[in-house]
Amino acid sequence: MEVGKLPNELLARLLARIQPRDPRVLLGPAVGRDAAVIDTGGERLLVAKSDPITFASDHIGWYAVHVNANDVACMGARPSWFLATVLLPEATAEEQASQVFGQLLDACDALEIELVGGHTEITFGLDRPIVVGAMLGEVEREALVQPAGAREGDALILTKGVAIEGTAVLAREASATLERLGVPPPAVERAQRYIFEPGISVVRDALTACDALSTAGGVHAMHDPTEGGLATALYEMAEASGLGVTVRAEAITVLPETQAICAAASLEPLGLLASGALLIAVAQRDCETVLAALRDGGIEASRIGSMAKREVGVIMGEHAGSLKVPRFARDEVARFLASQ
8 A cells, every 4th residue: 555544445444343332432433533532421521632743754743742732622622631652763862862852842832731651762673753642632521523513504614724734844854855846945944934833733723713602503523634635634524524515726725835845846735734724614604703713813714615415525616517626545745755
């Protein structure tokens, strides 16, 4: 198989082998579902998430905390506790290990998260560091945002734009190649800073949206586009909710450095690793309320489409005959880095 996520069809077959036994597991694994929800018997539900960082080597600790925190926040929860398994190549120097640990601490501090444990080792056969994170958070029972909660007719909002993480990873991992392809050095330098500004976290985006509708029916669903980009996230959101999606291409913000890098490297922005953007499904009547709250918080956002009947599919347009949103067998970052 190619580098990247398992195909949805294969993943669905694997997950179908799980036999649930514990009734306290309110939400277990499923295609399009990025975190689990466990009922511990108290006023709050426990939300749990695990994700590795494998594409990036620079600032890998920073990526690990934020990527895991994002999926917890997409459930309406506040991420609170983090565990990190840090696997380092045999040639790793003590200074490099210290840098990764410092990145973990810096990211946890930025989100007021406690680093509570994990594991570290020098691992045989690696040519790059890998960090596998596990994030825990809590959410009030009535405030839980279900991945399958989107409803037909919901407005679909996208924050910030695409593709923040993929652009940053390419600029940090392949800067010389991009410059050889004609991307101006200042653009590469700006892209390298994307992990900090506009940043790969959507925690504030998610909590702002939830707070805006705390008494107005609530956010129906949220999903952060990661591997496979915005296109894959749209298909995952449709799969989770059993609906279709219509989007307007002109409403999707593709960030300037993303445009420059993708044009030079013949990459598709919609298939590029996209942490830092957040998809939010809300009732039509609540769309402007959420957009206003996000903008008041300094978070750029726009409505890019709607949730539709399942038979519509996932399309770019609003009418029969519209083009399907492209599917990507693997993330465009992985495809580009594998070709180098």
